[in-house]
Amino acid sequence: MKNRIIITGGCGYIGSHTVIALIEHDFEVIIIDDLSNSNEQVLERIKKITGVKPKLLNIDLKNSFLAENAFRYNKDIDAVIHFAAHKAVSESVQKPLMYYQNNLCALVNTLMAMEKYNINNFIFSSSATVYGNPKTLPIKESNETQRPFSPYGNTKKMAEEIIDDVVKANPNLRAISLRYFNPIGAHQSGMIGELPNGIPNNLMPYITQTAIGKRDKLMVFGNDYPTKDGTPIRDYIHVVDLAEAHVLALNRIFSKEKDHNLEIFNLGTGEGYSVLEVIEAFQKVTKQKLNYEITERRDGDVPKLYANVDKANDILGWRAKMGLEDMISHSWQWEEYYHLEKKN
Structure with missing residues (x-):
């Protein structure tokens, strides 16, 4: 029997790439997504790449009744990977209540449904932003x-603190929190990548949409x-490398090995690039000239974030395989594919 995994937010950018990785590693995937910042068409792209079209439950996890029903009618779930969240730094500064309601209510409702139906394996999509403005670099989990x-x-x-409290209260629950640095790139097929609604908040889709003329x-x-x-300097990581880390995190949970009931791992490359360095690298790799303008700082940004990833290397056996040029070329390949698809 295949392990059955629920992926919340599985139609989104990182979620969809993780769905592909899980299918390729012979997991059965059920997606829960409200499609607020994603598109159902991603399911057909996943099918083209993997040969499998995953099941989608179009559900808003902020609604506790709907969340509980999703778990009630999908039996024998072995683990949950929780991506479902709003994720734009600047938007969150403008709309804090929307972010607290969505990101925390969806998490609590998911954990409550898991507890009710005795699902004891949980992987959380976290962020390097939890370190604030770090005093030392590179950043360790400690x-x-x-x-x-x-x-x-x-x-x-706050979500990590909630999960920590829950695993302390329920010794059967095992959780892994993966703290991402800056995911960019796209699937090597060119058929799936980052597709934000409206003006992008993240650097790479803003770059590619500018280069394509959007x-x-x-x-x-x-x-x-x-x-x-x-x-600002950031540690950019290829989204496909990131997806593979979730497979290894699942393997660790299923192996029953653990240091604590909540384990935390940084996911990055350990190398930092500035915004201007990424722009210059993009122009070099793609031969596209970018029209850009320096403007005022954006609320919520810190000067430098890059990771120490020794723990993920040593314990999960995970290493980032692709560099900045791969991230750029695959992002551009996806942007061209999507632009051509829209034209046709």
Whole structure:
């Protein structure tokens, strides 16, 4: 029998790539997604890549009744991977209540349904934003978490605290929290990638949409940070590498090995690139000239974030395999594919 995995937010950017990785590793996947920042068409793309069209439950997990029903009518679930959340830093600063309601209520309702139906394996999609403005770099899991600069980041910090409380109260529950740094890139097939609604909040889709002509200009938010060129430095990780880490996290949970009932792992490359370095690399790799403008800082951004990933290397056996050029070329391949698809 295949292990059955519920993936909340599985039609989204990271969720959909993880669905592909799980199917390729012979897991059965059930997606729960309200499609608020994703598109049902991703299911057909997943089928083209894997030969399998995963089941979708179009459900808003903020609704506790609907969340409980989703678990009631889908039996024999072995684990849940929880992606479902709003994720834009700047939007969260403007709409904090929307973020607290969505990100925390969906998590609580999911954990309550798991408890009711005796599902004891949980992987949480967390973020490096829980470290706030770190005092030391590279960031280790042992670094103290701080009050993040954005409500989005704070929902991730609060979520980890909720999960920690729940595993202490329920010794049968095992949880792994994966703290992502900056996922970019797209599937190597070019058929699936990041597709945000409206103006992108993340750098790479903003770059590719500007290069393809969908956006007139790329806005670079601030060049007065204490970095080598004044723009923020981030640890960019290929989304396919990130997806593979979820497979390894599941394997660890199913193996029954653990240091604690809640284990935490950083996922990054350990290398930082500034915004201007990514722009220059994109122009070099794709031969596309980017129209960009330096503007005011964006609320919620910190100067530098990059990871120490020794723990994920040593315990999960996970390593990022793809570099910045792969991330850029695959992102551009996806943007061209989607643009051509829309034209036709």
